[in-house]
Amino acid sequence: MSVTPDTSLICDRITGFFLPAPPIALGVAVSGGSDSLGLLVVLAQWAAEGGPTIHAVTVDHGLRAEAASEAQEVARHCAELGVTHDTLTWGGWTGEGNLQHRAREARYDLMSDWAKSRGIDQVAVAHTADDQAETFLMRLARESGLDGLSAMAERKRHNGTVFCRPALGVRREDLRDILRSRGMSWIEDPSNANTDYDRVKAREALAVLEPLGITAPGLARTAVHLAEARNTLNWYAFIAARDLAHVQAADVVIDLRKFRILPDEICRRVLLEALKWVSGAQYGPRGKTLELLMESLRGGTDMTLHGCHVSVNTQEVRVSREFKAVEGLEIQAPCAWDDRWRLEGPWQEDMRIGALGTDGVLQCPAWRETGLPLRSLYASPAVWRGAELIAAPLAGLNNGWRAENLRPEEDFFAAFLSH
Structure with a gap:
C-alpha cells in the first residue's frame, strides 16, 4: 500500500x-x-x-x-x-x-x-463517521430522544x-x-x-448542510457527546436499580415507594431495561409507549406491552412475562424454553414443555406457597404429556423436576452499563 x-x-x-x-x-x-x-x-x-x-x-x-x-x-x-x-x-x-x-x-x-x-x-x-452522521439525521427526523441520537x-x-x-x-x-x-x-x-x-x-x-458548517465529522462528534450523557444517565439508573429492584423467578420487582421519588428519566430507564430483560428483546418499546406505561403506573393501572405484563399495587411494580407471548411456545426436548428457563427431570419422549397457563395452575394445589402471583405462573414453563400436567416446578408441582433460570439477576443489572 x-x-x-x-x-x-x-x-x-x-x-x-x-x-x-x-x-x-x-x-x-x-x-x-x-x-x-x-x-x-x-x-x-x-x-x-x-x-x-x-x-x-x-x-x-x-x-x-x-x-x-x-x-x-x-x-x-x-x-x-x-x-x-x-x-x-x-x-x-x-x-x-x-x-x-x-x-x-x-x-x-x-x-x-x-x-x-x-x-x-x-x-x-x-x-464510519459518515454512517454515524447519517444515522443521527435519520433519527432526528423521527424526533428521537437522547438514546436514539447518541453515537x-x-x-x-x-x-x-x-x-x-x-x-x-x-x-x-x-x-x-x-x-x-x-x-x-x-x-x-x-x-x-x-x-x-x-x-x-x-x-x-449532509451535502446541502456542509456549507453551513454542519458536517459529518461534526455531527458524529455531537453524537459522541450525547452518548456520554446517555452513559451517565444509565450509570445513575444502574445505581437506582441496585437499590430498588430485584429479580424473583425471572420477574423484575421494583419497590414502588422508592420508584416514585426518582426523576422521570431514571424511572424510564429502569422500566426500559426491565422490559427488555424479561422479554428477551434486543430493543425496548418506543418512547411514547413507555410514557403511556409510566402514566398508567402513576394511576395505579396495570398494562401489557412488549411481551410483558406490568402490574402495580401499593408496594411494588412487577414486570413479568405476558402469557400470550408464550402461549403457543412448545419444545419437544428439555432445552431452553423462551430463552429464560431450562427444565431438568425424568424426560420421556412423549412429553413436551409449554406454558403452564390458567388450566395448569388449577392443577397445582401448592401454587400460593411459591409467593408468585398468578400472572407470573401462567407464563412459567411446565411439563406436559398431552393434556396431562406432569410438572410445574415454579408453581410448586415438582415430581422430580427443577427449573433453572437462564438469566441471572446480575445480567439484569449489567445491562444498564452495556450500551
Missing part, C-alpha cells in the same frame, strides 16, 4: 482502536463496498506487519442475483491480500416481517456462529461475539483514498442511489 501521511494517520487510527491489547485473531465483515474493503486492506496490512491474524467473512442474504458474484470478488481480493475468506448464506426470508431487520439479525447471527467456529472473539464492521457503540456483543467499529472516527472518503492508492475498485450498491431510502436522503442532506 502506498502510504502517505494522511493514509498513515487513518491506518493508525483504525489499528489503534485495538490497542493496547490487540486480539490474536480478528474477524472482519466485508461486503465488497468501499467502507468494508478499505477496512480489510488496513487490517490486512496490519497483519503483515505483525498484527492479529485476519479472517474475512461475507454474508450472502440470497436477496439479489449479483450477491454471489460479489462474494466471489471479495474472495479474490482476500486471496491477493493473504487473508482467509468465507461466504455465509442466508435463506431464511419467508416474506413476513421487516426484511431489513430480519436480514440484519440473520447476518449477525451467522457471523457470530462463524466467529465461534474459528475461535474468534471479535469481528470488525466498517461503520453507535464502539463495541456490541451479539450471541457471545463482540462486534466492533474501529472506523467510526474515519470518513468514507478516507477509506476510498486507501483503495485508490492500491488501484483497487469496490462494489457500488445500487440502493445507495435510491432516494426512496432514508439513508440516501440523509446523505444528500
Whole structure:
C-alpha cells in the first residue's frame, strides 16, 4: 500500500482502536463496498506487519442475483491480500416481517456462529463517521430522544461475539483514498442511489448542510457527546436499580415507594431495561409507549406491552412475562424454553414443555406457597404429556423436576452499563 501521511494517520487510527491489547485473531465483515474493503486492506496490512491474524467473512442474504458474484470478488481480493475468506448464506426470508431487520439479525447471527467456529472473539464492521452522521439525521427526523441520537457503540456483543467499529472516527472518503492508492475498485450498491431510502436522503442532506458548517465529522462528534450523557444517565439508573429492584423467578420487582421519588428519566430507564430483560428483546418499546406505561403506573393501572405484563399495587411494580407471548411456545426436548428457563427431570419422549397457563395452575394445589402471583405462573414453563400436567416446578408441582433460570439477576443489572 502506498502510504502517505494522511493514509498513515487513518491506518493508525483504525489499528489503534485495538490497542493496547490487540486480539490474536480478528474477524472482519466485508461486503465488497468501499467502507468494508478499505477496512480489510488496513487490517490486512496490519497483519503483515505483525498484527492479529485476519479472517474475512461475507454474508450472502440470497436477496439479489449479483450477491454471489460479489462474494466471489471479495474472495479474490482476500486471496491477493493473504487473508482467509468465507461466504455465509442466508435463506431464511419467508416474506413476513421487516426484511431489513430480519436480514440484519440473520447476518449477525451467522457471523457470530462463524466467529465461534474459528475461535474468534471479535469481528470488525466498517461503520464510519459518515454512517454515524447519517444515522443521527435519520433519527432526528423521527424526533428521537437522547438514546436514539447518541453515537453507535464502539463495541456490541451479539450471541457471545463482540462486534466492533474501529472506523467510526474515519470518513468514507478516507477509506476510498486507501483503495485508490492500491488501484483497487469496490462494489457500488445500487440502493445507495435510491432516494426512496432514508439513508440516501440523509446523505444528500449532509451535502446541502456542509456549507453551513454542519458536517459529518461534526455531527458524529455531537453524537459522541450525547452518548456520554446517555452513559451517565444509565450509570445513575444502574445505581437506582441496585437499590430498588430485584429479580424473583425471572420477574423484575421494583419497590414502588422508592420508584416514585426518582426523576422521570431514571424511572424510564429502569422500566426500559426491565422490559427488555424479561422479554428477551434486543430493543425496548418506543418512547411514547413507555410514557403511556409510566402514566398508567402513576394511576395505579396495570398494562401489557412488549411481551410483558406490568402490574402495580401499593408496594411494588412487577414486570413479568405476558402469557400470550408464550402461549403457543412448545419444545419437544428439555432445552431452553423462551430463552429464560431450562427444565431438568425424568424426560420421556412423549412429553413436551409449554406454558403452564390458567388450566395448569388449577392443577397445582401448592401454587400460593411459591409467593408468585398468578400472572407470573401462567407464563412459567411446565411439563406436559398431552393434556396431562406432569410438572410445574415454579408453581410448586415438582415430581422430580427443577427449573433453572437462564438469566441471572446480575445480567439484569449489567445491562444498564452495556450500551
